[in-house]
Amino acid sequence: MTIPTTQYAKSGTHRIAYQVIGKGSIDIVLVPGFVSNVDLQWEHSGFRRLLENIAGFARLVVFDKRGTGLSDRVPGNALPTLEARMDDVRAVMDAAGMKSAVLIGVSEGGPMSMLFAATYPHRTRALVLYGTYSRFHPDVLDRSGLAGYIDAMENGWGTGASLRYFAPSLSDDERMVEWWARYERHSASPTAAVSLVRMNAEINVSDLLPSIRVPTLILHRRDDTRVSVSSGRRLAESIDGARYAELEGRDHLFFTGNVDAITNEIQEFVTGNRPAPSDATVLVTVVAAAIVDPVAQAIKWGDAEWERKRAELRQRAMNVISANRGVAFFSSNEEIYGWFDGPVRAVQCAAALLQDAAAHGVPLACGVHIGEAEKRHDKVSGVTVQLARQLALASTTSQVLVTGVVRDLTVGSGLSYMDSRTVLELDNRQIPVFTAGTAGPVANGSHGLRVKFASLSAREKEVLTLISLGLTNAMIADRLHLSEHTVKRHVANILLKLDLSNRAAAAAVISTLGA
Known part of the structure; x- marks a missing residue:
């Protein structure tokens, strides 16, 4: 504006x-x-x-x-x-x-x-x-x-x-x-x-x-x-x-x-109305931040001082998340969450949260995942939030772990990613996880996503384009004169080839690659 x-x-x-x-x-x-x-x-x-x-x-x-x-x-x-x-x-x-x-x-x-x-x-x-x-x-x-x-x-x-x-x-x-x-x-x-x-x-x-x-x-x-x-x-x-x-x-x-x-x-x-329906399924990127070993911190600082530091951390975290155009919410005194409409801002925010926490003597670790979530008022919930949380709990102090889909959707952003390791499972599939940095080009990120995109058949690319326009399977079937069962099969193949968990993440690929 x-x-x-x-x-x-x-x-x-x-x-x-x-x-x-x-x-x-x-x-x-x-x-x-x-x-x-x-x-x-x-x-x-x-x-x-x-x-x-x-x-x-x-x-x-x-x-x-x-x-x-x-x-x-x-x-x-x-x-x-x-x-x-x-x-x-x-x-x-x-x-x-x-x-x-x-x-x-x-x-x-x-x-x-x-x-x-x-x-x-x-x-x-x-x-x-x-x-x-x-x-x-x-x-x-x-x-x-x-x-x-x-x-x-x-x-x-x-x-x-x-x-x-x-x-x-x-x-x-x-x-x-x-x-x-x-x-x-x-x-x-x-x-x-x-x-x-x-x-x-x-x-x-x-x-x-x-x-x-x-x-x-x-x-x-x-x-x-x-x-x-x-x-x-x-x-x-x-x-x-x-x-x-x-x-x-x-x-x-x-x-x-x-x-x-x-x-x-x-x-x-x-x-009489909130900005969005109180209950809706949306595509969001979730940042989960967890205090590392909170019991040890309580012992180190003492109950009163630790309570004060936690309260200040939560307030500062809200400011950091808001400054990165995210929405903050909380589930406990040791965990902080924020959801974003874009993965780049989410990863940058996670890095900023770590820097802020470290400057104030609080060990923090973060996880980032993108996917569909249930939105109710200012909070989101569901598998996407849980996966981000699992990543945060699996991280070490001052580390941001992201899923492969987050890495692929942040190509060209200046973010860098290091070692790949598989620590999560979703729908009987192992999810590749990467450690995020904050500077430098994304190593092989753009190339990796484009290679995956190139592996799609002409029909699958056509279906993916219609998914990005918000069309349902039934609407795509009508547009392409296919059966709905055939469209479902194409969607399943697209998700498998692109290594994505849902159609909402697949829809973002078109805008990301400019395809």
């Missing part, structure tokens, strides 16, 4: 920077948290994914509050009241031609969104609240901790040091810290940032919650490091008819971790 043009709406004497994304029939306004910058946010892969996900089903407006980002600065850093911020939202909606909209209030943007919904119900189609609160004390900080937090902000603003308060799983990621430092500097001055904290510390909109009469969805991460999960639960109890969804994760930032889980909840709430 091309980065949209930044425009300006006039709110009184101030200009408010905003962007319009998407062309859906539903209008949504994203009310930012502490600080924002509508241009720089596109540089972060998780932020971009979140915006594109929402813009896929709605017309989305993002903006910078007055005094922050690309909007007009406030003279003397006299930051605006919640009422003035409501005026800014109305100005942006008017400029974008929105009579009413769904408001998504993120963190500090939540209280203003609640006030807006209660004051202007005719302009609020629905309300979504993420990681937010009705009162700053004690949901964000108790009063005794405020002075220390302000001191840290004054002395560290613009360095990225504050990232630990918002996304602790990424606080050791040098690239993220560097980007966050620039994001801070381009979103507010140090004086404005401290003024924002002081003003936010006075927020308490608890008394108006019963006045909110619009459909409301509340999203909160269970282990949110910035805003207590009890705040989200209290909002759900206080707003009549509110729907509450508690998500996995520790990071407070809504564009880190599994952003798909957030946008899927929003899409279902706003449209």
